[in-house]
Amino acid sequence: MNIPAKDDGAGKARVFFALWPEPALRRQLHALALHYQGACGGSVMRAETLHLTLLFLGEVSQENIRKLQQQVDALEMAPFSIHLAHIACWRHNRIAYAAPEGETAPLQTLSQALRVLTDTIGVEFDRRDFTPHVTLLRKVTQAFESQPIELPEWKVETFSLVKSSTLNGRASYRTLKTWRCT
Numbered sequence: 001m002n003i004p005a006k007d008d009g010a011g012k013a014r015v016f017f018a019l020w021p022e023p024a025l026r027r028q029l030h031a032l033a034l035h036y037q038g039a040c041g042g043s044v045m046r047a048e049t050l051h052l053t054l055l056f057l058g059e060v061s062q063e064n065i066r067k068l069q070q071q072v073d074a075l076e077m078a079p080f081s082i083h084l085a086h087i088a089c090w091r092h093n094r095i096a097y098a099a100p101e102g103e104t105a106p107l108q109t110l111s112q113a114l115r116v117l118t119d120t121i122g123v124e125f126d127r128r129d130f131t132p133h134v135t136l137l138r139k140v141t142q143a144f145e146s147q148p149i150e151l152p153e154w155k156v157e158t159f160s161l162v163k164s165s166t167l168n169g170r171a172s173y174r175t176l177k178t179w180r181c182t
């Protein structure tokens with residue numbers, strides 16, 4: 001995932017907080033995407049880019065990124081687990097995604113805590129409800145009904161602030177900072 005960004009200068013960066021699965025789970029998610037591509041078409045996300053966004057911030061100044069990192073340094077979050085239990089499609093943005101079912105309380109707590117900290121420093125963000133999902137395919141041409149999937153538990157021990165940019169016409173991500181859940 002540590003792809004060099006085009007510009008690390010003093011300007012703004014497009015950033016988001018996210019969970020990144022361990023390589024073994026990423027590989028399984030990627031295999032699932034390849035399997036479902038036959039049914040829904042579209043482009044499979046590269047394994048190293050698979051993630052769950054906790055809070056998307058958009059363009060943030062370098063100064064506010066520094067402030068944000070300082071705020072999050074003080075956040076205490078215990079490790080938790082997620083069970084990605086189904087794969088489905090959204091027609092409005094033409095993605096296929098894996099998502100948890102049932103108890104997602106720690107996930108909601110972490111996302112909400114990041115919202116509160118972001119508010120504290122006055123950075124604007126999209127305030128729509130948090131809908132946890134891992135995008136597996138983009139530009140799908142044929143949406144399918146939700147299907148159960150079999151994946152091991154995702155043990156979450158870290159979360160990251162990530163910079164998003166487009167490189168040669170495709171999205172790339174670079175981790176700016178990772179925090180450990182303790």
Ligand code: NAP
Nearest residue numbers: 014016052053055056095126135138164165166170171172
């Ligand atoms: P991205 O748009 O920077 O998104 C990064 C992550 O944040 C993704 O998980 C995305 O969720 C989520 N996200 C984006 N906007 C959000 C919002 N308003 N509210 C909540 N979550 C949000 O990078 P990307 O997902 O790789 O790119 C998505 C599409 O945007 C691609 O078609 C890309 O070409 C295009 N795009 C990218 C950039 C860039 O600089 N990366 C700039 C303009 C357009 P989802 O996975 O559900 O999308």
